[in-house]
Amino acid sequence: MISLCDIAKIFNAGKTNEFSALHNVSLNLRMRETIVLKGPSGSGKTTLLGLVGCMARPTTGRIFLNDREITSLPERFLTEIRRSTFGFIFQQFNLIKGISALENVMIPAYPTGEKNSLLRKRGLEKLEMFDLGKRANTRIEFLSGGEAQRVAIARALINNPAIIIADEPTAHLDSKLSNEFMEIMKDLKAAGTTIILASHDPIVYNSALADQVVEMRDGQVVKDGRL
Amino acid sequence: MAAIEHHRHILDFTLSSLLRRKGKNAALLSVYTLIIFILASVLFFTHALKREAALVLKEAPEIIVQRTLTGRYQPIPTAWGDKIREINGVISVRPRLWGYQYDNVYQANYTLTVPAGNPPEPGSIDIGSGISRMRAAHPDDIIAFTGHDGLPRTFIIRNILDNESQLLTSDLIVLSEKDYRDFSGIPAEQATDLALRVRNPREYTTIAEKITQMYPETRPIVRTEIQRTYDAVFGWRSGLLIVIFSAAALAFVIFAWDKATGLSAEERREIGILKAVGWETSDILLMKFWEGTVVSLTSFLVGTILAYVHVFLTSAALFAPVLKGWSTLYPTFRLTPFIDFGQMATLFFLTVVPYTVTTIVPSWRAATIDPDAVMR
Numbered sequence: 001m002i003s004l005c006d007i008a009k010i011f012n013a014g015k016t017n018e019f020s021a022l023h024n025v026s027l028n029l030r031m032r033e034t035i036v037l038k039g040p041s042g043s044g045k046t047t048l049l050g051l052v053g054c055m056a057r058p059t060t061g062r063i064f065l066n067d068r069e070i071t072s073l074p075e076r077f078l079t080e081i082r083r084s085t086f087g088f089i090f091q092q093f094n095l096i097k098g099i100s101a102l103e104n105v106m107i108p109a110y111p112t113g114e115k116n117s118l119l120r121k122r123g124l125e126k127l128e129m130f131d132l133g134k135r136a137n138t139r140i141e142f143l144s145g146g147e148a149q150r151v152a153i154a155r156a157l158i159n160n161p162a163i164i165i166a167d168e169p170t171a172h173l174d175s176k177l178s179n180e181f182m183e184i185m186k187d188l189k190a191a192g193t194t195i196i197l198a199s200h201d202p203i204v205y206n207s208a209l210a211d212q213v214v215e216m217r218d219g220q221v222v223k224d225g226r227l
Numbered sequence: 228m229a230a231i232e233h234h235r236h237i238l239d240f241t242l243s244s245l246l247r248r249k250g251k252n253a254a255l256l257s258v259y260t261l262i263i264f265i266l267a268s269v270l271f272f273t274h275a276l277k278r279e280a281a282l283v284l285k286e287a288p289e290i291i292v293q294r295t296l297t298g299r300y301q302p303i304p305t306a307w308g309d310k311i312r313e314i315n316g317v318i319s320v321r322p323r324l325w326g327y328q329y330d331n332v333y334q335a336n337y338t339l340t341v342p343a344g345n346p347p348e349p350g351s352i353d354i355g356s357g358i359s360r361m362r363a364a365h366p367d368d369i370i371a372f373t374g375h376d377g378l379p380r381t382f383i384i385r386n387i388l389d390n391e392s393q394l395l396t397s398d399l400i401v402l403s404e405k406d407y408r409d410f411s412g413i414p415a416e417q418a419t420d421l422a423l424r425v426r427n428p429r430e431y432t433t434i435a436e437k438i439t440q441m442y443p444e445t446r447p448i449v450r451t452e453i454q455r456t457y458d459a460v461f462g463w464r465s466g467l468l469i470v471i472f473s474a475a476a477l478a479f480v481i482f483a484w485d486k487a488t489g490l491s492a493e494e495r496r497e498i499g500i501l502k503a504v505g506w507e508t509s510d511i512l513l514m515k516f517w518e519g520t521v522v523s524l525t526s527f528l529v530g531t532i533l534a535y536v537h538v539f540l541t542s543a544a545l546f547a548p549v550l551k552g553w554s555t556l557y558p559t560f561r562l563t564p565f566i567d568f569g570q571m572a573t574l575f576f577l578t579v580v581p582y583t584v585t586t587i588v589p590s591w592r593a594a595t596i597d598p599d600a601v602m603r
Contacts, residue, residue, distance in 0.1 A: 083505025
């Protein structure tokens with residue numbers, strides 16, 4: 001269970017450009033379920049994902065991951081949790097240009113110190129899961145949008161995370177590729193992975209995959225519905 | 228084992244990062260190498276000059292007595308040496324025969340000298356490596372020089388001189404006393420100057436004063452004065468190089484400062500991605516450390532090797548326009564290769580270390596920012 005208690009996040013606190021992205025957010029997210037954060041741009045979805053994924057700390061409030069409070073953990077522990085527990089799929093894919101698809105997939109596992117041959121093998125397996133085995137040595141900039149999306153998913157899975165966090169994963173995909181993405185998520189869910197998606201795409205929030213849809217507006221949860 | 232693999236992965240990623248930005252890194256390497264090349268060339272050159280000066284002085288007598296007439300140099304009677312030898316504290320007096328000869332065919336100045344010991348037989352000579360190169364002359368060849376009367380003299384080459392200092396020997400012709408007197412026209416009872424050995428260095432000045440009182444036409448030159456002369460000659464050239472050195476050092480500071488003040492948007496983005504997917508701040512700093520080390524170490528090695536080639540194999544060809552004084556030293560000589568490892572270590576710590584640190588600092592700033600910035 002991931003629990004958020006009275007979370008607030010203020011950017012540039014005390015400065016003239018101070019901005020309150022979240023206020024008084026409390027949520028419970030169950031493991032092995034698919035949770036969809038729904039809402040217009042600027043509603044606080046991405047900020048909330050960042051807090052859940054240990055990428056940032058809340059200004060106030062507390063976050064628990066499986067009953068362990070992670071809010072005040074030192075950066076080193078947060079990084080370790082982020083690496084071992086979460087896999088991230090970003091809106092812009094955020095792949096590193098100039099290197100191959102396989103290298104991109106392997107990057108999150110470099111700090112683990114796994115033997116190179118084993119890591120390459122595992123990276124290839126992840127790419128083959130998405131029919132990208134033959135494109136393993138192709139540089140990222142030569143891949144199509146759909147291929148790049150699948151490489152990003154393979155990268156998110158390289159450390160076998162318990163939780164997948166995806167921010168607007170279908171924003172740059174056409175409806176065919178969006179449906180393919182949801183199919184992949186379905187398989188991951190079936191394998192017991194917790195999935196947290198932020199999207200304002202109906203293909204995502206109307207999907208039968210969703211167990212919980214959290215509707216957000218202006219940094220607040222306006223509706224928390226279990227389906 | 229895991230720690231080694233961890234480092235290996237980061238080093239691999241660093242190298243691939245460097246290759247990804249070929250253009251930028253090639254430009255960086257070129258500028259850095261050029262600066263190191265200039266700095267190292269100046270260090271090599273000034274140090275080699277000072278060493279040449281030290282070698283020259285090592286062989287210099289304690290006091291040299293010259294004869295002057297209204298300020299102009301004159302040959303000195305050898306009989307004066309017998310009288311000077313009677314001064315207390317003087318161990319020995321040796322009349323020396325040496326001088327210069329201008330060769331208008333090759334437009335070169337030669338230094339002629341009669342050695343204190345082991346002179347060549349009359350009719351044979353030893354020549355410096357510079358003359359050997361220029362005249363394509365080798366041992367047992369016959370070589371001709373024009374004497375004071377305009378008539379040619381031929382000699383058989385006995386040896387090519389190969390001393391540790393080319394400054395001393397490059398343009399040197401060593402010949403017998405008989406040949407020298409015939410060549411230069413100096414009569415038997417005269418010498419170029421007198422070289423004195425003195426027992427106590429504290430007595431140099433006293434003995435010099437006594438010589439002047441005895442022979443007012445003489446000008447005694449003590450070793451410390453020779454030292455000052457060489458300092459002036461070599462120091463002047465070194466001084467010019469210090470200006471070049473300062474300019475290169477300033478360029479390095481600007482270069483390092485520019486590096487320290489920021490990362491490109493692409494580099495910041497990459498750091499954000501790496502942090503977001505689970506790299507620790509220390510991993511990113513390690514990557515940037517390797518990046519800085521690879522660039523600076525490569526530049527340092529290439530720049531130093533090029534400087535070595537430039538100074539010792541091409542006789543500092545790029546500095547020649549600044550050091551036109553060498554043109555009087557035909558035939559050309561090469562500085563004796565010598566590296567002061569203390570100086571090289573100083574150059575290393577003043578360039579490689581600051582550059583590596585300045586590579587890390589902006590990355591550290593970027594790496595300590597929350598990785599969620601990459602999601603925006």
